[in-house]
């Protein structure tokens with residue numbers, strides 16, 4: 001018998017090697033990357049799936065009160081049922097979106113040696129690599145990532161920020177500024193859609209609300225039916241802003257798995273658990289996952305927007321009443337609690353329930 005057969009290396013050892021490298025070496029996925037049985041049937045979708053709502057943010061900030069009201073109503077309805085939407089009219093130009101996708105692609109296309117300059121340890125969060133070692137029995141994602149704290153600025157660790165491609169840092173700084181503006185716009189719109197004081201969510205996030213950027217690289221896989229680019233999870237954030245490229249793969253669970261269409265100038269905005277808490281359960285934090293495929297690699301640029309970890313957050317008082325009693329208590333540092341459960345393959349939201 002081949003000695004290597006059935007041999008599963010410890011996650012720690014596997015995680016020190018990049019999935020991209022395994023693909024270049026022509027390696028087939030082995031456990032713990034293999035996390036499901038042949039799912040090729042399940043992964044194909046009927047055309048009858050309900051469409052994910054598209055919201056034109058420019059209408060909300062326009063001077064036409066009727067159009068703005070209508071769009072706010074669409075936003076509220078999208079977040080109460082789906083917990084996510086495709087945002088157009090967000091004010092970030094198409095060429096700029098192309099640029100951030102391009103520097104992301106260029107970063108991952110570099111030799112391992114160059115990317116390795118920004119490598120994280122298998123226990124750390126920030127830097128180039130994969131998630132820290134999960135709990136026993138949990139699978140590993142078929143992807144590589146670069147994670148960077150981008151706001152507040154004093155949380156930045158420049159040793160993890162790529163120097164190549166040359167424009168990477170500058171483009172990311174620009175993107176951070178644009179994301180700050182966008183989170184103000186979206187947080188106000190969400191408050192208005194619920195007839196709340198428009199700064200109420202921004203006040204909960206605080207001036208030091210954090211932005212973390214995660215650049216995801218999903219290589220192709222010879223057996224996409226056996227692995228996941230990213231295992232099913234809900235985000236622990238306030239909310240998350242996702243820039244996809246032109247390769248589909250992201251799916252949200254709404255009765256069944258629904259693929260998020262790739263729209264080149266849209267940003268996909270998804271509620272995290274903390275918005276579900278702040279809205280007393282009105283907005284939903286959806287479970288989502290990423291599939292890989294055998295033909296085309298996929299990249300995404302994800303920005304996690306979370307409340308200042310020093311601040312306590314909780315349901316807006318106006319959303320608590322007789323018909324809708326308080327569902328959640330106040331919480332602090334929810335992101336850390338969430339992460340611990342995530343590593344066990346579980347959701348954390350129940351810990352905030354009253």
Ligand SMILES: O=C(O)CCC(=O)C(=O)O
Pocket residue numbers: 214216230235242244250288290299300302
């Ligand atoms: O790659 C994507 O489209 C989504 C990634 C995601 O859900 C995450 O990073 O939490």
Ligand SMILES: [Fe+2]
Pocket residue numbers: 233234235240288
């Ligand atoms: Fe996510």
